[in-house]
Amino acid sequence: MAGLYGVIAFNAQQRAQEFAVRVALGASPRHILQALGGPCLRTMLSGLALGTPIALAAGRLVAPLLFETSATDPVIIVSSGALIVVVSIAATLVPTTRVLSRRPADVLRGN
Numbered sequence: 001m002a003g004l005y006g007v008i009a010f011n012a013q014q015r016a017q018e019f020a021v022r023v024a025l026g027a028s029p030r031h032i033l034q035a036l037g038g039p040c041l042r043t044m045l046s047g048l049a050l051g052t053p054i055a056l057a058a059g060r061l062v063a064p065l066l067f068e069t070s071a072t073d074p075v076i077i078v079s080s081g082a083l084i085v086v087v088s089i090a091a092t093l094v095p096t097t098r099v100l101s102r103r104p105a106d107v108l109r110g111n
Contacts, residue, residue, distance in 0.1 A: 005091040008040055012095035019099050020107035029100050036099075037092040044088040048081055 012019075019032050059071025069076065099107075 001087045001091075004087060005094070008036075008091045009095040009098075011040075012036055012099050016099050016102075016107050020102070020104035023100070024104040024108075032100060033093075033096050036096050040092045041088060044084065048084060052077065052081065 015036065019027075019035070022032060022035070023029075055077070056072055063071040
């Protein structure tokens, strides 16, 4: 989860000047959030779509190591997917709001 936040924050920092120019030219915060968050959330959703069946298939390998739970327990699978969604959204919103809170002129000057 920390790695996900780090990658998104780094991407936001690298694109800060681009976002500053967009804001200076009249882009709304919603458009900036879509520009940064859209690809991140699409990647997260595709990862969940691919990872869930793989995790279910790999569950047979780890089933003997589990105690008092099943490798295919729906509560655990849904809650872990929900946790990934929540962390992805937070990891997208925090760097985006940090970039949007700075004045475009300060970003372009390098302050």
